Amino acid sequence: MLSRTADHLYWMSRYIERAESLARLVDAHYRMSLLPHSGDTLTESLKSTMTALHMADAYAEKHAEIEPRAVFEFVSLDRDHSGSIFSCLRAARENARAVRGSLTSELWVTLNSTWLDARAFTAHGEAHADIGQFVEWVKERSHLTRGVTIGTMLRDEAFHFTRIGAFLERADSTARILTAHQNDLQPGADAIAVPDPYQWSVLLRALSAFEVYRRVYRDVITPFKVAQLLILRDDMPRSLLRCCKEVYQNLRAVSNQQSAETLRRAGEMHATLHFSRMEELTALGVPLFLEQFLARLRDLGDRVASDFLVPPAEA
Amino acid sequence: MYLASGEARSHYRRYAHWLTSQAAERLAQKRAEADVLFHRVGITFAVYGQEEGSERLIPFDIVPRVLPLDEWIRLEAGLKQRVRALNAFIHDIYHDQQILKAGVIPSEQVLCNSQYRPEMQGVDVPGGIYAHIAGIDIVRDDAGEFRVLEDNLRVPSGVSYMLENRKMMMRLFPELFSEHRIAPVDHYPDVLLDNLRSVAPTGVADPTVVLLTAGAHNSAYFEHAFLAQQMGIELVEGQDLFVRDEAVFMRTTQGPQHVDVIYRRIDDDFLDPLVFRPDSMLGVPGLLTAYRAGRITIANAIGTGIADDKSIYPYVPDMIRFYLGQAPIIANVHTWQLRRKEDQDYVLAHLPDLVVKEVHGAGGYGMLIGPSATKEQIEIFRALILATPERYIAQPTLALSTCPTFAESGLAPRHIDLRPFVLSGRDVSIVPGGLTRVALREGSLVVNSSQGGGTKDTWVLET
Numbered sequence: 001m002l003s004r005t006a007d008h009l010y011w012m013s014r015y016i017e018r019a020e021s022l023a024r025l026v027d028a029h030y031r032m033s034l035l036p037h038s039g040d041t042l043t044e045s046l047k048s049t050m051t052a053l054h055m056a057d058a059y060a061e062k063h064a065e066i067e068p069r070a071v072f073e074f075v076s077l078d079r080d081h082s083g084s085i086f087s088c089l090r091a092a093r094e095n096a097r098a099v100r101g102s103l104t105s106e107l108w109v110t111l112n113s114t115w116l117d118a119r120a121f122t123a124h125g126e127a128h129a130d131i132g133q134f135v136e137w138v139k140e141r142s143h144l145t146r147g148v149t150i151g152t153m154l155r156d157e158a159f160h161f162t163r164i165g166a167f168l169e170r171a172d173s174t175a176r177i178l179t180a181h182q183n184d185l186q187p188g189a190d191a192i193a194v195p196d197p198y199q200w201s202v203l204l205r206a207l208s209a210f211e212v213y214r215r216v217y218r219d220v221i222t223p224f225k226v227a228q229l230l231i232l233r234d235d236m237p238r239s240l241l242r243c244c245k246e247v248y249q250n251l252r253a254v255s256n257q258q259s260a261e262t263l264r265r266a267g268e269m270h271a272t273l274h275f276s277r278m279e280e281l282t283a284l285g286v287p288l289f290l291e292q293f294l295a296r297l298r299d300l301g302d303r304v305a306s307d308f309l310v311p312p313a314e315a
Numbered sequence: 316m317y318l319a320s321g322e323a324r325s326h327y328r329r330y331a332h333w334l335t336s337q338a339a340e341r342l343a344q345k346r347a348e349a350d351v352l353f354h355r356v357g358i359t360f361a362v363y364g365q366e367e368g369s370e371r372l373i374p375f376d377i378v379p380r381v382l383p384l385d386e387w388i389r390l391e392a393g394l395k396q397r398v399r400a401l402n403a404f405i406h407d408i409y410h411d412q413q414i415l416k417a418g419v420i421p422s423e424q425v426l427c428n429s430q431y432r433p434e435m436q437g438v439d440v441p442g443g444i445y446a447h448i449a450g451i452d453i454v455r456d457d458a459g460e461f462r463v464l465e466d467n468l469r470v471p472s473g474v475s476y477m478l479e480n481r482k483m484m485m486r487l488f489p490e491l492f493s494e495h496r497i498a499p500v501d502h503y504p505d506v507l508l509d510n511l512r513s514v515a516p517t518g519v520a521d522p523t524v525v526l527l528t529a530g531a532h533n534s535a536y537f538e539h540a541f542l543a544q545q546m547g548i549e550l551v552e553g554q555d556l557f558v559r560d561e562a563v564f565m566r567t568t569q570g571p572q573h574v575d576v577i578y579r580r581i582d583d584d585f586l587d588p589l590v591f592r593p594d595s596m597l598g599v600p601g602l603l604t605a606y607r608a609g610r611i612t613i614a615n616a617i618g619t620g621i622a623d624d625k626s627i628y629p630y631v632p633d634m635i636r637f638y639l640g641q642a643p644i645i646a647n648v649h650t651w652q653l654r655r656k657e658d659q660d661y662v663l664a665h666l667p668d669l670v671v672k673e674v675h676g677a678g679g680y681g682m683l684i685g686p687s688a689t690k691e692q693i694e695i696f697r698a699l700i701l702a703t704p705e706r707y708i709a710q711p712t713l714a715l716s717t718c719p720t721f722a723e724s725g726l727a728p729r730h731i732d733l734r735p736f737v738l739s740g741r742d743v744s745i746v747p748g749g750l751t752r753v754a755l756r757e758g759s760l761v762v763n764s765s766q767g768g769g770t771k772d773t774w775v776l777e778t
Contacts, residue, residue: 002555003566097357098531101544105356112357157568256569308568 006161007309008099013165015092020142021173023135028206052180104152114141160250171243184223185286228278241273262303326383374769380751393644398737403638405445430620441514445616449737455716468623473750475538480772496777498747504545510740522575558601561608576612625674654705662709748773
């Protein structure tokens with residue numbers, strides 16, 4: 001398959017995944033904003049989340065202070081900021097359009113319709129009026145896109161590159177969400193105490209993990225258990241371990257003559273998580289671990305690009 | 316569709332009967348449905364000169380254009396004959412130039428033409444085929460006879476609309492397809508691919524064919540992506556290809572892969588920055604070297620513009636006689652060549668009645684339509700013609716045939732033409748019908764999509 005085609009597929013899929021991650025965050029905070037007395041906690045959570053997403057500076061250029069409504073609209077609908085949900089949906093569609101011949105027609109129509117509807121939705125002001133409904137819809141469209149991808153695409157290179165993009169993005173998102181709450185995860189922090197149940201339940205809900213947590217632990221929500229669930233559980237679809245496993249398996253399926261080192265690093269990341277125990281992570285310090293993880297993820301993304309996607313300057 | 320008496324022509328009778336039985340609301344609803352579907356599927360084109368990323372639908376009219384079988388058989392024979400002669404002409408021009416030596420066409424008309432590519436002189440192409448895909452624009456004259464208005468031998472477009480219009484009609488009105496025996500068109504991509512594979516460089520057993528596009532911002536991008544997908548071939552941009560040791564490769568995730576045939580949808584000028592426009596970012600440096608070495612087939616070949624130039628068009632009937640020894644089955648539209656003194660005198664005296672076209676123009680740009688032009692526009696063209704007469708031709712304003720079409724006010728007659736796509740490779744073949752374009756503005760004769768034209772499904776009835 002053409003390197004350029006693989007590149008577009010990879011980014012198409014990353015952008016849809018990113019739109020969904022952002023929608024989940026907005027959705028969770030939006031629900032929190034509907035609760036009484038949520039003010040300070042909400043602001044704190046939004047502040048650290050915006051920092052972890054690297055969106056704080058762009059936001060500060062437009063707004064003096066963190067105000068929930070303004071944050072929701074900025075993250076969801078801002079047409080100028082390339083990181084907003086709206087921009088992600090546009091970028092996903094532009095990438096898809098560049099390789100529409102390599103997509104199944106169902107997948108193309110799904111992505112194109114999502115973009116057309118998002119544009120109509122935002123143009124009429126409906127999205128501003130009901131941000132909760134908008135992000136709910138974005139999640140649904142992402143679920144649909146994923147379903148159509150899995151349900152219609154041939155299991156060839158095109159499929160594997162869309163999966164690599166999606167899982168790298170998802171790992172990145174989960175790690176960032178945890179980073180936003182790293183103060184409760186410092187070494188020596190009380191492993192039993194529940195610092196702020198609101199913040200941690202928001203986090204779990206943002207990752208569709210609230211009910212899962214209850215089922216797995218049947219216990220009150222503690223930061224270290226949440227971290228364990230989201231980092232080390234193989235059966236948790238948004239956990240770092242699960243994402244690394246998918247990245248490794250899909251990379252193995254497309255390996256070429258120059259990708260051995262990239263595959264080794266992906267395998268190493270997966271194996272490290274697979275054989276780690278929460279006690280060791282806690283001893284090292286979860287924030288430090290997350291920082292290192294995000295750096296290795298970036299490295300992996302760069303290596304995938306140079307091995308497969310970006311055409312070499314002189315072939 | 317209708318005779319002067321108001322009665323439906325025989326091949327339209329069944330459709331006309333169906334149409335009168337349809338409620339206006341149902342038809343309106345079907346038209347709205349078609350618009351939504353075209354948007355969803357992204358069957359759009361970019362409009363030059365508008366803000367970047369603006370995409371529009373080509374208006375689709377739900378009333379089909381119907382051709383009876385006997386008319387089609389004659390048309391098909393005429394088109395095949397014409398394209399055979401055109402290919403023979405291009406081969407001759409880039410080899411022995413017998414037609415020039417015989418004095419059938421003045422040498423300077425060909426050799427001083429900007430569409431003549433000296434780089435192609437003496438280059439052999441597989442099967443001697445240059446115009447693998449030809450779009451021949453057909454109109455009817457006052458007597459109802461078909462005539463060729465224009466040959467398109469460079470990168471003719473529109474075939475995707477022919478295919479999508481048919482799909483849309485079958486989706487909207489399945490009952491019509493059980494009531495009529497309509498010749499199918501959806502095998503076009505198979506025939507095209509088979510032809511492209513058949514013209515691969517000699518000795519290549521299993522050729523790799525690619526479609527070269529200018530990219531997602533090109534006005535015909537939808538068609539490029541559509542055809543590549545239908546044929547199951549890679550849709551490449553110039554940056555995806557490179558030339559090494561006179562061979563062409565594409566950059567893939569598994570390393571360089573050899574390419575044998577390029578179905579290119581960019582103009583000659585942009586193909587190879589080392590030979591043609593040095594500022595072209597769309598092409599492949601070194602492509603012409605590989606081409607001249609016979610290592611790659613380019614379809615359509617480089618230099619076909621010499622045969623579809625409007626200054627050469629008047630000679631096509633002569634080509635048919637010269638190369639095939641046959642009488643032309645389809646005539647040209649009468650054409651005045653303004654470089655000739657007597658033609659020029661006549662045209663200048665009759666500008667308000669004529670259509671004047673620039674010889675190298677395309678897409679409906681740079682033309683004067685006398686009957687609908689203002690006095691100022693006519694005077695501008697008079698000055699242009701007097702300054703450089705060789706750059707213009709003139710034709711009578713044909714009473715282009717009309718077909719009922721949905722307009723603001725309901726069904727109304729609108730002018731139409733027909734572009735059948737003639738494929739050459741293993742053999743010369745045509746998928747029945749073609750793209751019917753319709754001028755949506757009342758009285759307008761311009762059917763180009765860039766000028767407010769729409770399209771219709773085209774039916775060739777098998778009985």
